[in-house]
Amino acid sequence: MSVNFSEADKQHMALAIELAKKGHYTTSPNPRVGCVIVKNHEIVGKGFHEKAGEPHAEVHALRAAGNKANGATAYVTLEPCSHYGRTPPCALGLINANVRRVVIAMVDPNPQVSGNGIKMLEDAGIEVSTGLLEDEALALNPGFIHLMKYGMPFVRCKLASSLDGKTAMASGESKWITGALAREDVQRLRAQSCAVITSAQSVITDNAKMNVRWDQLGELKNSYPKDNLRQPVRVVIDSKSRLTPELEFFSIPSKIIIIGTGLENNHTWPHFVEHITVKSVSGQIDLEDCLQQLAKRGLNDILLECGATLAGAFVEQNLVHELTLYQAPKLLGGDGKNLIETPSITKLSDAKQLSIDEMTMVGNDIKIVAKLTEK
C-alpha cells in the first residue's frame, strides 16, 4: 500500500496535519485528525476534528466539498474509522461521497481495528495509500496512540529546577524558580492534557488548584474563549486519605479523581469528584494500577505534576515516557531540594537514560523535552 508520493501529495498531507493541530487543546480524549479533499489540483474541502462528540475531520471536509468530492482525493492524517460510534463510520462517508483515492498518514494504532477502515475503502474500489508524513501524524497524538497500542496512557512528567537541579532552598522557599513565561508554558501543557496527576501533598502544602487558568495561557487566550475552556481531569493521589473538601483544589468545579487505597473518609464531596480505590504495595499506592484506572476512563495523555518523591516513583517504575524540564538560569547550591528522588537507583548503570527531543528558551528559562528510553 505504501507508494511514492508526489510533491502535491506531500503538500496536501502537510496541510491536513496543520489542520489536525487546530484540535490540539480541544479533542481530548479523542485524537487530533485533519482532512483535505482535492479535486483537479484544487482544494475543495478541509476539516479537522474539534471536540469529542462532534463530527470527525472527514465529515467536515466532505460537507465543505459537497458534490466536488466525487472523483476527488482525500488526505487524512489517521485511518478513517470503520465502526458506528457516536457518528457513522468515516470510511463509509468517503465511499458514499464517491472519492476516487484516499491517502492516509498513519493506520489506526488500535491493533484490533487497524486496517479495517482501509479494507472498507478498498472493497469499495477506492485506491488507498498510507505512510505519507507518518512521523508527523504520530506526533499529533502520543496519548491516543499509546493507549491504543499498549492499553496504558502516555505520561509526561513536568519538572522545574535551577541549572544545578534544585527545586527549592533548604528552607522550602521556591516561589518562583522559573519565570512567568515558563509557568504559562506549563498552563498550555495542562490545557493539552487529558488529565493532570498530582499528589495530596502538593494539594495540601502548596494549596495547588492544578487547573488551567485562562489569563495565564499567553497567546492561546485569543483562540480559546474564557467560558469555553476545557479543563483536564485533575487526578490526585491520596494514599493516606488526607484530603478534605475545603481545600482550594475543590473550589474549581471540574472533574476530579481522587485515587486512594480504600481508607474510609466521612467527608461530603462535590458532585464532580470521583473516588477510585487501587491496590497498594507495601503501603505505597500501586502506580501502574492508577494509570490503568485512568486508561479505562479513556484518559490517554497525562501530565504528571508533583514533587520529587512521587515523580521519582513513577520514573523508577518506568511509567514516565517524556520529561518536560524547565531550568531557570540560577544556581541554588547543594543544600537546596533535589529535583527527583529515585532511591532504587544506586549504580550509574541503573541511572535513567533519556534522549533529548527539544531544547528551547522560554523567556529566560531553558525548556528541555526528552524521552525516557528503554535500555
Place this chain on the structure above:
Amino acid sequence: MSVNFSEADKQHMALAIELAKKGHYTTSPNPRVGCVIVKNHEIVGKGFHEKAGEPHAEVHALRAAGNKANGATAYVTLEPCSHYGRTPPCALGLINANVRRVVIAMVDPNPQVSGNGIKMLEDAGIEVSTGLLEDEALALNPGFIHLMKYGMPFVRCKLASSLDGKTAMASGESKWITGALAREDVQRLRAQSCAVITSAQSVITDNAKMNVRWDQLGELKNSYPKDNLRQPVRVVIDSKSRLTPELEFFSIPSKIIIIGTGLENNHTWPHFVEHITVKSVSGQIDLEDCLQQLAKRGLNDILLECGATLAGAFVEQNLVHELTLYQAPKLLGGDGKNLIETPSITKLSDAKQLSIDEMTMVGNDIKIVAKLTEK
C-alpha cells in the same frame, strides 16, 4: 571617530575577525587579532597573530601587501599598538607603509594606553574610524580584555552533571556521566585557555592530569600537530600541602603552578613547577589573591575545573564570569552528588543569577554557556 560603515567595510572586517579566530588556540596570553588590507576594492594583504613572540597581525598583512599598502585601507580587529615591545609598534608600521585609512573594531581595552595607537595614526594624517563589528571583536578575547580592564583574569567554570544536577552516584561512581564528544569539547576549552585551575583533591583522588590530550581534540587534531601542542598552565590549589611529585599530574612536563598557604614541604619538584604562596582567610585559601597572582603572570583566560566545593567557593565570591555546563541526558536521583556547593546561599534572593548565551547539543549531551550576572 565612529561613522557609518559601508557593506564592503563590514565584509572586510568580518574577514579580519575570521582571521583572528585562527589564533584561538595559540595566541595565549596575547589577544587574537586579525588584519585585512584593501586597495581599490581588492584584498592585497591579510594576516593574524599566531603566537606570543611572533609578528602581530598587521605585520603579516603589511608584508603580504608590500607596495600595494600605499594608499590602502587597513581593517584591524584591535587598535594597533603604539609601544615598543618585542616588536615595533604596529601603528608605526601602518604609517610607514603609507596606508590612507584604518578601520578598527575595538579600541585597546587597557585604559592606560587606549587611544594612543589611534592618536599616533591620526597625527600622521591617517583617517581612522572605530567600532565596526565591535561585539564580535570583544568576543574574540574575553580574557585579555578582562585583564586589561579590571586587572583580573576572566574565569570560566566548567561543570558536568546529569539533567537533575548530579555529578556522581552516592558511592562516588561517576565515570562517565557525559559522553565522549562532551569530553572532547572540554579538551578544546583547555586548549584555548591560558591556565586551568584545579584542586589538590582532584589531582590526588582522580589522579587527574588536566593536560590537553591531542588524541581527544577531535577535528582540531588536523590543525594542531601533536608535537607542537600548547599546554595551558596547570594551576592546582593545595591549601594543606598534600601534593607529592609522584602524582601523575607531574608526569606531563609543562608549566605547573602550585598555590599554597606557605606550609613547608620537603619534596623535590620538577623544574617546570612554580610554588606561589597566597593569603589564607580562616584556614581557606584567598581565592581572589590566587587570581591576582595569575593575573600578574599575564594569565587572563582561566578554566576552572574542580569539584563542587571549590567551584562553589569561587561562585560564592563572584569570581566566576562564565559557566560552561554539560548535562548528560540521565537522571541519577536525589542521593547523587551535588553539582555545586554554595553554603552561604540560603535565600532564593541570594541565588546566583545567570543569563544563557548558548545552548547546543554535543553528541547526546546538552551544552549550556551562561554568564554569571551581577544583581
